[in-house]
Amino acid sequence: MHPATAAPPRTTTAAVEVHGLRRSYGDFEAVRGISFEVRRGEVLALLGVNGAGKTSALEVLEGLAPAGGGTVRVLGMDPVRDRTRVRRELGVLLQTSGLPGDLTVAETVRAWAGTLTDPRPVEEALAQVSLTGRADVRVRALSGGERRRLDLAMALLGRPSVVVLDEPTTGLDPESRRQVWELVQGLVADGAAVLLTTHHLEEAEELADRVAVMRAGQVVLSGTQAEIAETQPATIRFALDAGDPRPPVPADVQVVEDGRRVEWRTRALQPVLAQLLAWAAEHGVVLRTLAARAGSLEQAFLAVADGTHPSLTEENR
Amino acid sequence: MTTATAAPTRPTGPSRLSRVWSLASAETRLLVRNRTALVNSVLVPVLFVLAVPALGLDGGDLPFGGRLLVIAVGISLVMLTYYNLVTTYVARREELVLQRMRTGELTGTEVQVATAAPTVLVTLGQIALIAVGVVAIGEWSAPVDVVLPLVALAGGVVLMVLLAAATTGFTRTAESAQITGLPFIIVSTGLSGLFYPLSVLPETLGEVARFLPLTPVVELLQLGLAGQTWQGDAVDGSVWAAAGVPLAVLAGWLVLGALAARRGFAWAPRR
Numbered sequence: 001m002h003p004a005t006a007a008p009p010r011t012t013t014a015a016v017e018v019h020g021l022r023r024s025y026g027d028f029e030a031v032r033g034i035s036f037e038v039r040r041g042e043v044l045a046l047l048g049v050n051g052a053g054k055t056s057a058l059e060v061l062e063g064l065a066p067a068g069g070g071t072v073r074v075l076g077m078d079p080v081r082d083r084t085r086v087r088r089e090l091g092v093l094l095q096t097s098g099l100p101g102d103l104t105v106a107e108t109v110r111a112w113a114g115t116l117t118d119p120r121p122v123e124e125a126l127a128q129v130s131l132t133g134r135a136d137v138r139v140r141a142l143s144g145g146e147r148r149r150l151d152l153a154m155a156l157l158g159r160p161s162v163v164v165l166d167e168p169t170t171g172l173d174p175e176s177r178r179q180v181w182e183l184v185q186g187l188v189a190d191g192a193a194v195l196l197t198t199h200h201l202e203e204a205e206e207l208a209d210r211v212a213v214m215r216a217g218q219v220v221l222s223g224t225q226a227e228i229a230e231t232q233p234a235t236i237r238f239a240l241d242a243g244d245p246r247p248p249v250p251a252d253v254q255v256v257e258d259g260r261r262v263e264w265r266t267r268a269l270q271p272v273l274a275q276l277l278a279w280a281a282e283h284g285v286v287l288r289t290l291a292a293r294a295g296s297l298e299q300a301f302l303a304v305a306d307g308t309h310p311s312l313t314e315e316n317r
Numbered sequence: 318m319t320t321a322t323a324a325p326t327r328p329t330g331p332s333r334l335s336r337v338w339s340l341a342s343a344e345t346r347l348l349v350r351n352r353t354a355l356v357n358s359v360l361v362p363v364l365f366v367l368a369v370p371a372l373g374l375d376g377g378d379l380p381f382g383g384r385l386l387v388i389a390v391g392i393s394l395v396m397l398t399y400y401n402l403v404t405t406y407v408a409r410r411e412e413l414v415l416q417r418m419r420t421g422e423l424t425g426t427e428v429q430v431a432t433a434a435p436t437v438l439v440t441l442g443q444i445a446l447i448a449v450g451v452v453a454i455g456e457w458s459a460p461v462d463v464v465l466p467l468v469a470l471a472g473g474v475v476l477m478v479l480l481a482a483a484t485t486g487f488t489r490t491a492e493s494a495q496i497t498g499l500p501f502i503i504v505s506t507g508l509s510g511l512f513y514p515l516s517v518l519p520e521t522l523g524e525v526a527r528f529l530p531l532t533p534v535v536e537l538l539q540l541g542l543a544g545q546t547w548q549g550d551a552v553d554g555s556v557w558a559a560a561g562v563p564l565a566v567l568a569g570w571l572v573l574g575a576l577a578a579r580r581g582f583a584w585a586p587r588r
Contacts, residue, residue, distance in 0.1 A: 064419060064584075087421065092421075097413045097417035097420075098412040098417060099417065100343075102347050102350045103343060107343060107346065110339075111342070112339075114339025115336045115339050115421055115423050116330065117330030151417075155420075158421070
């Protein structure tokens with residue numbers, strides 16, 4: 001009834017559209033005019049340190065809180081006004097949520113399935129998150145990771161075409177985490193639009209087609225991973241022995257020295273590295289622990305987190 | 318624009334009622350697994366009926382079984398429906414279960430109703446049990462009017478659910494419900510005419526008490542079951558003629574309760 005081939009084609013119209021979204025708690029403005037889109041068959045990762053406003057933004061999208069300003073559309077509909085139709089298409093995994101401890105896993109899923117329009121069979125839902133063998137166990141007795149996977153199974157139970165996952169793998173062991181990633185990749189392959197928040201950069205790198213980095217309620221960086229990585233200079237790191245001469249510093253290279261350890265930051269990795277290696281060969285110097293790395297998403301994220309990223313304005317630094 | 322992204326046609330799915338029942342039956346299962354709560358809800362009414370001789374209700378010239386049932390309904394509504402629901406709602410909120418339930422296809426009201434369902438069922442079961450007990454001890458007499466007590470019971474149950482939902486707004490933990498629920502419990506049981514006619518109170522206080530939330534429920538029950546007015550007199554003429562004020566007060570409280578529940582109910586713990 002729901003073969004993968006029946007998935008809607010990838011369209012250019014976004015499944016999720018957020019424009020100028022604002023949200024305040026009293027005097028504190030947690031979300032300060034953010035915009036982003038998520039298309040079908042795409043994962044957008046919303047990154048940011050705790051308190052950046054990610055969850056506050058998601059709650060509006062999930063229809064759990066009203067927007068203070070701006071517009072949010074899910075499949076062209078308002079999450080609050082068109083709630084019934086939006087919810088049928090929306091799968092939500094909250095950052096923290098609870099389930100009654102005295103129901104078994106299967107009872108919990110069955111009760112939830114009974115509230116949905118078009119649920120997956122309970123067995124399929126449990127198999128999806130490898131909880132088949134735990135079907136008759138009380139929720140109270142599950143491990144933290146198992147509970148998280150049960151939560152995920154419930155989020156996906158209604159065959160949602162738009163999926164919002166707030167830190168889906170927090171507290172999971174590496175194997176479960178990889179399994180969740182595969183699950184998300186499967187959803188996307190079937191045409192779902194996935195919006196997830198995380199502070200595991202590895203997770204964003206693994207899953208995200210596009211990334212938006214939030215800081216203090218604003219999206220300060222967004223684009224593909226490559227585009228964001230490019231905002232950062234490449235780094236060359238090496239260490240010199242005590243008696244070694246110092247290499248000449250090429251133009252446009254920023255130097256950070258820490259004792260004998262040296263770090264060069266440059267926008268021209270290849271020529272600068274070639275120059276360094278040529279100099280070392282000529283002087284017979286061994287560059288210990290030599291490492292060269294292009295700018296990365298992680299580097300950009302950390303630069304945003306500690307307020308040194310060049311794209312930050314006075315307001316959100 | 319929306320045509321490109323419109324949801325694919327899907328089955329309409331189960332009815333709203335069956336969706337709510339799915340959650341409500343899970344809640345009921347939870348209650349059944351909670352042995353203490355279950356034993357209490359059966360034991361309390363049995364003890365209540367057994368304690369009748371000690372209550373000293375005997376000897377009035379009005380039907381005794383009816384008065385007993387009025388007291389039972391009043392106590393069940395306040396101590397079970399209201400108090401138990403404040404505790405349940407707050408516990409579910411603090412466990413983050415309510416917020417989770419609200420992310421699905423059920424509306425907020427449907428989640429609230431489903432959560433309340435087992436408590437309401439137990440309330441009705443208790444009252445039925447006591448009615449049976451009244452018959453068993455031979456004190457049953459046919460009610461003067463059947464509709465008024467049913468209206469009182471239905472209105473009373475809904476009002477208790479609404480007031481419980483409103484009370485969660487200023488109740489931080491399930492334990493603190495013992496304190497936040499107390500004013501309503503004391504005032505409504507003490508000043509509703511449940512144990513004595515309001516006419517024994519000073520006149521102004523009695524008049525004011527008629528406008529408290531539980532009073533119209535008690536008044537309507539007494540009118541219907543025992544044919545007795547709020548002042549403790551036997552009704553001459555139609556009981557419906559005497560029911561106007563309590564019906565209006567009950568309706569008013571239902572509206573106020575709905576507004577308070579909408580405003581006060583918190584889905585997630587305060588951060």
